[in-house]
Amino acid sequence: xxxxxxxxxxxxxxxxxxxxxxxxxxxxxxxxxxxxxxxxxxxxxxxxxxxxxxxxxxxxxxxxxxxxxxxxxxxxxxxxxxxxxxxxxxxxxxxxxxxxxxxxxxxxxxxxxxxxxxxxxxxxxxxxxxxxxxxxxxxxxxxxxxxxxxxxxxxxxxxxxxxxxxxxxxxxxxxxxxxxxxxxxxxxxxxxxxxxxxxxxxxxxxxxxxxxxxxxxxxxxxxxxxxxxxxxxxxxxxxxxxxxxxxxxxxxxxxxxxxxxxxxxxxxxxxxxxxxxxxxxxxxxxxxxxxxxxxxxxxxxxxxxxxxxxxxxxxxxxxxxxxxxxxxxxxxxxxxxxxxxxxxxxxxxxxxxxxxxxxxxxxxxxxxxxxxxxxxxx
Amino acid sequence: xxxxxxxxxxxxxxxxxxxxxxxxxxxxxxxxxxxxxxxxxxxxxxxxxxxxxxxxxxxxxxxxxxxxxxxxxxxxxxxxxxxxxxxxxxxxxxxxxxxxxxxxxxxxxxxxxxxxxxxxxxxxxxxxxxxxxxxxxxxxxxxxxxxxxxxxxxxxxxxxxxxxxxxxxxxxxx
Numbered sequence: 001x002x003x004x005x006x007x008x009x010x011x012x013x014x015x016x017x018x019x020x021x022x023x024x025x026x027x028x029x030x031x032x033x034x035x036x037x038x039x040x041x042x043x044x045x046x047x048x049x050x051x052x053x054x055x056x057x058x059x060x061x062x063x064x065x066x067x068x069x070x071x072x073x074x075x076x077x078x079x080x081x082x083x084x085x086x087x088x089x090x091x092x093x094x095x096x097x098x099x100x101x102x103x104x105x106x107x108x109x110x111x112x113x114x115x116x117x118x119x120x121x122x123x124x125x126x127x128x129x130x131x132x133x134x135x136x137x138x139x140x141x142x143x144x145x146x147x148x149x150x151x152x153x154x155x156x157x158x159x160x161x162x163x164x165x166x167x168x169x170x171x172x173x174x175x176x177x178x179x180x181x182x183x184x185x186x187x188x189x190x191x192x193x194x195x196x197x198x199x200x201x202x203x204x205x206x207x208x209x210x211x212x213x214x215x216x217x218x219x220x221x222x223x224x225x226x227x228x229x230x231x232x233x234x235x236x237x238x239x240x241x242x243x244x245x246x247x248x249x250x251x252x253x254x255x256x257x258x259x260x261x262x263x264x265x266x267x268x269x270x271x272x273x274x275x276x277x278x279x280x281x282x283x284x285x286x287x288x289x290x291x292x293x294x295x296x297x298x299x300x301x302x303x304x305x306x307x308x309x310x311x312x313x314x315x316x317x318x319x320x321x322x323x324x325x326x327x328x329x330x331x332x333x334x335x336x337x338x339x340x341x342x343x344x345x346x347x348x349x350x351x352x353x354x355x356x357x358x359x360x361x362x363x364x365x366x367x368x369x370x371x372x373x374x375x376x377x378x
Numbered sequence: 379x380x381x382x383x384x385x386x387x388x389x390x391x392x393x394x395x396x397x398x399x400x401x402x403x404x405x406x407x408x409x410x411x412x413x414x415x416x417x418x419x420x421x422x423x424x425x426x427x428x429x430x431x432x433x434x435x436x437x438x439x440x441x442x443x444x445x446x447x448x449x450x451x452x453x454x455x456x457x458x459x460x461x462x463x464x465x466x467x468x469x470x471x472x473x474x475x476x477x478x479x480x481x482x483x484x485x486x487x488x489x490x491x492x493x494x495x496x497x498x499x500x501x502x503x504x505x506x507x508x509x510x511x512x513x514x515x516x517x518x519x520x521x522x523x524x525x526x527x528x529x530x531x532x533x534x535x536x537x538x539x540x541x542x543x544x545x546x547x548x549x550x551x552x
Contacts (some may be wrong), residue, residue: 004450050473051414053449057469064469068453105465334466338493338536342386343416343468353385354421354428 006044013042015060019090029059061094077182078218080209081175096167096189102348103165104184106330109339114163119143120214125231133234137241148248151200151275159326168192168320177202179209186210192320197277204239243276244284253290264308272316278309328363380486382407385416385470387489387511392420396520401441403518409473410446416470447476466494478507489514491528493536500540501548
């Protein structure tokens with residue numbers, strides 16, 4: 001029996017089980033006619049055909065190269081989920097991690113290093129209080145240069161300056177977001193069906209996990225509900241403080257109050273301006289002493305306020321791209337520079353070869369030699 | 379002379395309207411991955427209409443040939459390449475390279491227009507086993523204007539690049 005055939009079979013079995021797939025379900029996903037074939041492949045008694053290997057790699061949400069890499073340590077980074085609900089997240093996680101690996105590969109091909117390193121904060125989650133988190137939020141806003149409307153720039157700064165890989169996915173059954181750290185650096189998977197302001201809050205929440213990655217063990221939190229819940233509360237508090245800096249929030253509130261009170265429409269408009277939910281805004285105002293907690297609850301429960309909030313949503317709503325624009329741009333550049341083949345580019349952009357041009361077109365990219373030149377040569 | 383085509387060349391041949399002529403030559407071979415997984419349809423010039431490509435039927439009718447490599451042979455190809463090159467190639471291209479490598483003394487020529495695939499052919503010391511689409515069509519008496527990326531001039535440039543990389547020690551010598 002070929003050694004690689006045996007090792008390949010074991011690897012396929014390992015990945016299949018990690019995804020929580022039965023042999024029958026996996027056989028269907030990979031287009032294999034019977035689950036017995038899966039069993040034979042995994043035991044190494046049946047050779048995988050090359051084109052079957054491609055189908056198998058797609059079903060396992062990985063690349064053929066990874067399956068054939070005998071020396072591969074099979075690293076599986078831990079993901080930290082927000083608002084986690086019971087469900088099979090394994091397949092989404094596998095897809096996400098493969099995409100992050102590809103994103104990192106693009107940066108390597110193009111020699112791109114992050115311009116800055118994401119700072120790590122030393123914190124004991126069990127002992128930390130709200131004042132500690134407030135201080136961290138203020139420091140982080142300054143360090144990241146987020147400005148007076150942090151939500152407007154947070155995702156962009158994380159992606160472009162710190163090479164945090166950001167992907168959007170339908171996470172309805174799994175949670176609102178997840179973060180991870182691996183060979184590819186830091187990464188965030190974000191629920192694409194959330195309103196934009198909830199996504200911003202989730203980004204800020206996930207940022208807390210990323211900057212405390214070294215001091216709050218994801219594995220430990222996964223096994224300790226008390227630690228997990230405390231960490232989540234700290235992350236929520238951090239998000240609120242980061243996105244609604246007290247100085248800017250109070251200045252805005254006071255200015256409006258001077259001009260004749262803060263109406264419901266003012267509050268909604270402020271929330272949209274800071275790109276947060278009205279709920280986050282009102283609790284932010286409570287936090288900086290501009291509103292009593294009881295009044296915040298009354299306003300939030302008032303149907304008139306809810307209707308005012310709902311009416312404003314349409315003009316502020318935007319859907320995230322199916323793929324990060326930076327990722328698509330880097331992939332196209334890597335292809336133009338001959339780092340990957342056209343078929344591989346199609347794989348990275350998750351389209352068929354004939355549909356590649358249309359996909360690039362969506363992002364304003366065109367495979368036209370007439371549109372290309374070299375800035376450095378005449 | 380047998381001609382091993384990658385998926386992009388097959389799709390380009392359909393788009394240029396020379397596919398039937400190529401098949402009629404009786405010399406066309408495709409890697410199993412391309413036949414079963416990659417070349418399934420092509421789009422017209424305006425990109426709106428899709429037309430199916432049914433390579434398995436052509437194989438069954440003995441109008442083209444299917445060649446394959448085992449995962450082990452594909453793994454062997456990857457051993458000769460650095461990590462960046464491994465990651466830049468598609469499985470169909472890796473299989474094609476494995477087919478050419480095991481046919482070391484044969485005459486099958488690998489036709490591809492992808493820069494990384496052509497450079498890899500040269501890096502592996504198999505320059506004489508690669509052929510551009512333009513040259514392939516000329517050899518078959520089909521003189522058709524091809525896109526710049528498929529030209530013999532472009533192909534030669536990439537072969538030169540790959541040869542230089544080989545001399546610089548990129549990948550392991552084959």
